[in-house]
Amino acid sequence: IRRFEERTAEQYALGKIGGFCHLYIGQEAVAVGAIATLREDDYVLSSYRDHGHCLAKGSDPKKVMAELFGRTTGLCKGKGGSMHLVDSVRNFLGGYAIVGGHIPLATGVAFASKYQNKDQVVLCFFGEGAVPTGICHESLNMAALWKLPIIFICENNRYGMGTPVERASAIYNIAQVASAYDMPKDSFDGMDV
Numbered sequence: 001i002r003r004f005e006e007r008t009a010e011q012y013a014l015g016k017i018g019g020f021c022h023l024y025i026g027q028e029a030v031a032v033g034a035i036a037t038l039r040e041d042d043y044v045l046s047s048y049r050d051h052g053h054c055l056a057k058g059s060d061p062k063k064v065m066a067e068l069f070g071r072t073t074g075l076c077k078g079k080g081g082s083m084h085l086v087d088s089v090r091n092f093l094g095g096y097a098i099v100g101g102h103i104p105l106a107t108g109v110a111f112a113s114k115y116q117n118k119d120q121v122v123l124c125f126f127g128e129g130a131v132p133t134g135i136c137h138e139s140l141n142m143a144a145l146w147k148l149p150i151i152f153i154c155e156n157n158r159y160g161m162g163t164p165v166e167r168a169s170a171i172y173n174i175a176q177v178a179s180a181y182d183m184p185k186d187s188f189d190g191m192d193v
Contacts, residue, residue, distance in 0.1 A: 024052035033193040048083035050095025100130030110150035129160020144181040
């Protein structure tokens, strides 16, 4: 993932990759550690910093890179780009550009899994900048209320769109938000797989 991201940064700086490009450098251990616990049929949804999650779920790096270059050989035929990777064959259901916009979608996938009596779990990755959004709280409430098979993973790098967490959230320890929904919670060292 690190080498992929370094190459991506290089090509983006050269103007070969268009649009926005949010790298996952420094957060790789989170995706690798969490996704390594999954079965192949489990689901992963991510935010716009999605390259690492997609690769950790097993997507072909050549197809991911082709997508970044806007090529038809990319995962989404070159139409999604950096922030909208999808590999439905591997149940990687996307990166989403709207902050927190994918959290209710992940909750819906977990609802579908439970409703259909499937034994699948959903991992939903997001940054701390998504936590203060109303849709995040609605999703956490629904997931707790209906006991859905979903694990919410907040990758707190302390800066949501450049704003320090202490200026955007009344709660500095973001994991504490889960307490409001009677959800099990924990904090981990994001550098330790």
